[in-house]
Each structure stands twice: as structure tokens, then as C-alpha cells.
Amino acid sequence: xxxxxxxxxxxxxxxxxxxxxxxxxxxxxxxxxxxxxxxxxxxxxxxxxxxxxxxxxxxxxxxxxxxxxxxxxxxxxxxxxxxxxxxxxxxxxxxxxxxxxxxxxxxxxxxxxxxxxxxxxxxxxxxxxxxxxxxxxxxxxxxxxxxxxxxxxxxxxxxxxxxxxxxxxxxxxxxxxxxxxxxxxxxxxxxxxxxxxxxxxxxxxxxxxxxxxxxxxxxxxxxxxxxxxxxxxxxxxxxxxxxxxxxxxxxxxxxxxxxxxxxxxxxxxxxxxxxxxxxxxxxxxxxxxxxxxxxxxxxxxxxxxxxxxxxxxxxxxxxxxxxxxxxxxxxxxxxxxxxxxxxxxxxxxxxxxxxxxxxxxxxxxxxxxxxxxxxxxxxxxxxxxxxxxxxxxxxxxxxxxxxxx
Numbered sequence: 001x002x003x004x005x006x007x008x009x010x011x012x013x014x015x016x017x018x019x020x021x022x023x024x025x026x027x028x029x030x031x032x033x034x035x036x037x038x039x040x041x042x043x044x045x046x047x048x049x050x051x052x053x054x055x056x057x058x059x060x061x062x063x064x065x066x067x068x069x070x071x072x073x074x075x076x077x078x079x080x081x082x083x084x085x086x087x088x089x090x091x092x093x094x095x096x097x098x099x100x101x102x103x104x105x106x107x108x109x110x111x112x113x114x115x116x117x118x119x120x121x122x123x124x125x126x127x128x129x130x131x132x133x134x135x136x137x138x139x140x141x142x143x144x145x146x147x148x149x150x151x152x153x154x155x156x157x158x159x160x161x162x163x164x165x166x167x168x169x170x171x172x173x174x175x176x177x178x179x180x181x182x183x184x185x186x187x188x189x190x191x192x193x194x195x196x197x198x199x200x201x202x203x204x205x206x207x208x209x210x211x212x213x214x215x216x217x218x219x220x221x222x223x224x225x226x227x228x229x230x231x232x233x234x235x236x237x238x239x240x241x242x243x244x245x246x247x248x249x250x251x252x253x254x255x256x257x258x259x260x261x262x263x264x265x266x267x268x269x270x271x272x273x274x275x276x277x278x279x280x281x282x283x284x285x286x287x288x289x290x291x292x293x294x295x296x297x298x299x300x301x302x303x304x305x306x307x308x309x310x311x312x313x314x315x316x317x318x319x320x321x322x323x324x325x326x327x328x329x330x331x332x333x334x335x336x337x338x339x340x341x342x343x344x345x346x347x348x349x350x351x352x353x354x355x356x357x358x359x360x361x362x363x364x365x366x367x368x369x370x371x372x373x374x375x376x377x378x379x380x381x382x383x384x385x386x387x388x389x390x391x392x393x394x395x396x397x398x399x400x401x402x403x404x405x
Contacts, residue, residue: 004396006036007111007133009102009122011073011094013040013059015048019279021075024192024310025117029057031193031385032115032392039109041101043073043094060105064097065090075257077121078142078304079229083258095121102129113396115388116163119143120152123159134399136392137163140192141307141329142231144173148303157181164395167388169307172328188391191329193384194313195280196376219271220359221250223290223320225283225311228257231304233296233325238267239348240355247271249355254278254286287318291365292358295324295334298345308333313379316340316372321365323354333379339372 008029014021025040032038033056044050044061052059064070072080072090081087102125105111114135116126120143126135137160147156160166160182167190168174177187222241226232234253241249251272253263264274278286287293293315299305308329316322316333322340324330334340341358343350358365377383 003035003037004112004393005109006032006038006113006115006392007102007105007109007130008032008038008040008115008117009098009126010040010042010117011077011122012075012117013042013045015045017054019047021045021277022310023195023280026054026057027195027381028193028385028388029115030055031381032389033057034385035389036113036392039105039111041098041105043098044070045074046071060101062097062101064093076142076227076229078146078302079227079258082229082302091121095125098122098125099129102126106130106133113164113392113399115392119156119159120147123163124155127159127162131162134164134395135162136165136167136388136395138167139169139173139177139307141169141173142304144168144176144307145299146302146304153180160187164398165391167391170329170332173307190384190387190391191308191313191379192310193381194310194317194376194379196314196317196380218359219247219250220355221252221289221291222355223252223254223286223293223315224296225254225286225293225315226295226309227255228253228259228263230259230300230302231298231306233298233345234259234263235266236298236346236348236351237294237296238263238270238272240352241267241270241272243348243352244355248359252286252289254283283314284318287315287320290315290320292355293320293322294351294355295322295330296345296351297325297327297330299327306330313376316376319369319373321358321368322372323351323358333375334372335375338368339375340368 010025013025014023029040039058041060044063050061072087114133116122116135116137119139157180160177160180166177166182166187169191174187174189178184241251253274256277295312297306322334324334325345326342331342336342341354343354
């Protein structure tokens with residue numbers, strides 16, 4: 001029998017494998033293509049082909065603005081708008097172009113089911129142009145936590161109520177989607193999986209590999225990985241490094257974003273290096289260099305916050321000791337004194353205390369890193385992909401039963 005056809009709608013997608021752009025949509029789509037004929041529909045970004053094959057995926061990228069200025073979808077849309085408000089001029093073009101591209105894909109590809117990543121903008125487009133096709137909607141955090149003006153909240157409510165199923169990254173997000181009116185039975189916590197196969201699973205350096213740190217003399221290597229935007233909380237980590245004894249800490253920052261210049265200014269004169277966005281090979285090498293990986297996430301002034309960063313799962317699988325803030329999603333995976341250390345958000349002093357605790361105790365780093373590596377296995381892209389394939393089949397089956405009633 002022919003396999004069911006799946007159309008994936010998203011706004012963040014690598015131009016090419018390993019280019020440093022978060023690849024969670026691509027990784028999951030490849031897993032979904034094991035049981036579905038899968039086409040991916042995404043906005044055009046610099047350096048990407050307009051139509052290409054990637055394994056079993058057929059990727060189509062649509063233009064939405066004059067190419068010279070087209071950069072709204074090059075990274076996180078919400079943060080791009082906040083960093084450069086003139087980009088709002090691109091928003092109508094993005095919606096209209098995606099709607100046109102969706103309707104063309106519906107005619108030519110005739111999908112049996114849609115996987116819609118982000119309630120806004122993709123959920124809006126799917127509501128307008130693909131409402132007759134069963135839909136699985138995935139919210140990754142920013143679209144749910146932010147964009148809460150009354151008209152947008154009403155629009156989000158309509159989208160999640162009509163969806164065949166909704167997936168979220170943590171229990172708090174599930175509660176919020178249900179509060180919008182989604183049927184509880186249709187809302188599942190299934191985070192994005194991490195491609196953990198290339199991550200060397202090993203415990204962090206133990207006491208026999210690195211001499212026990214001497215306060216004020218030995219150096220502990222910290223790592224941050226993430227987009228340089230407010231919700232990642234990097235400014236608090238930089239402040240913690242500033243307060244530390246001279247020479248005791250080094251911080252390597254992987255990632256790029258609209259706040260880079262401001263953060264580089266804040267880190268001036270400190271043992272902090274910004275290495276920019278990295279491909280997977282370079283990223284995993286950076287994990288290996290680190291003693292401690294820190295995720296100081298915060299709820300931004302817009303309400304946006306992380307759901308569950310894929311980089312967190314990668315760092316855990318690499319066996320690094322983890323420090324994360326006490327936010328939904330993060331604190332469901334990083335369990336205090338079990339798979340890492342959890343600290344209050346927006347608290348540089350508490351962050352520094354946790355860093356110093358790990359710096360002074362290589363055995364604790366080794367224990368937490370080993371536990372983190374084991375705990376991360378349940379979030380592998382293979383395990384998560386299997387759950388999403390099952391859910392897509394369930395959405396298809398439920399739609400079939402409703403149409404036959």
C-alpha cells in the first residue's frame with residue numbers, strides 16, 4: 001500500500017546540514033519520513049536551494065520578500081522582529097507567500113496530514129489554507145509564551161482547538177494550551193528529539209584527569225550554547241564570571257544573535273570568548289572542552305521563554321555537568337543534584353555559587369555528568385521520532401473515523 005503523505009510546515013530550517021542553524025525540525029522530519037512520504041515547506045534563507053532532496057525529504061523554500069532585504073526567517077522570527085522593528089514590513093509577505101506555497105503544495109502533493117511547527121505563523125497559515133487536512137500542531141515555546149495580545153490569543157485558541165493533536169515541550173506548556181481551549185486528551189508533552197548519535201557519551205573529566213581546582217588559581221571551563229537573545233539569560237552568566245575570582249573561570253560562548261554586540265561589550269576584559277554559530281562537529285568538540293555547560297534561561301520581558309532547548313539534551317548526552325535555571329521544561333530534565341544543578345533565574349550570585357560548587361568538586365561533576373548522559377537517552381531523535389510517527393498515524397486515524405461518521 002502507498003505510504004501516507006506528510007507535509008511539514010516550519011519557519012526555522014537549516015540551509016544545509018551542519019550549518020549551525022538549529023536542526024530539530026529537519027531531524028524530526030527525517031524520522032517521520034521512515035513511515036511517511038514527507039515534504040517540507042519553509043521560507044527561503046540565504047545560501048539555500050529553492051528545491052532540493054535531503055535523504056528522503058523533499059524540501060521546498062518559498063521567497064517572501066525582495067531577496068536583498070529578506071532576513072525575517074533567518075533565525076528566530078520573534079527575536080528578529082524585536083532586534084530590528086523594520087522587519088515587520090516582511091511579515092505580510094511571509095504570511096501571504098506561505099499561504100500561496102501551501103495551497104500549491106496541497107494541489108500538487110495532496111498530503112494526508114500536516115505537521116505544523118509553531119502556532120504562529122504556520123498555524124495561522126494552516127488554518128486559512130489547509131483546514132480540510134488533519135493537523136498535528138507543535139508549539140516550541142516562543143509562540144505560546146509570547147504573542148499574548150487579546151486578538152493573537154484568540155487566534156491561538158482557535159488553532160489549537162481545531163488541531164487533531166498538539167504537542168508541547170513541557171507540562172507547563174500543556175496547561176497553557178489546555179487553557180486556550182484544546183481538549184486535554186489531544187495535548188501531549190513530546191519534546192523535540194536531539195540527534196545524539198554523534199555526541200560522544202562520556203563522563204566529564206574526573207579527579208584523575210584534571211587536578212582538583214584551587215580557588216582563585218585553577219581554571220574551570222564553562223560553556224554556553226544558544227541564540228544570543230534575552231530569554232537565554234547570558235547576561236547573568238557573564239555577570240557571574242565578572243564576580244568570580246580572577247583566573248578561576250573561562251567561558252566559551254557558542255551561538256549568534258541580535259544581542260551579540262551588547263553582550264560582547266558587557267564581557268569586555270573578562271575571560272570570555274564568543275566563537276559564533278557552529279556546525280555539529282565543532283559544537284560537539286566544544287562540549288568536550290567544557291567542564292560545565294550552563295543554561296541560564298529567563299522569561300523575557302515579552303513573556304517568551306525556552307520550552308526545552310535541544311542543546312541542553314546534547315550537552316547532557318555528552319556527559320557534561322549541567323547548570324540550568326528553575327524554569328518549566330529545564331527543571332523537568334535537569335533534576336537538582338541528580339542530573340545537574342538547578343538555580344533561580346535572573347540570579348548571578350546563585351549561578352556563581354553553583355559554578356564554584358562544581359569547580360571545587362570534580363567527583364560531583366563526574367557523577368552529575370554520567371547521570372545526565374544516561375537520562376538524555378530517552379530524548380534521542382530515534383525515540384522521539386517514534387512517538388511522533390505514532391501520533392501522526394493517530395491523527396490520521398481519528399480524522400478518518402470522523403469523516404465516516
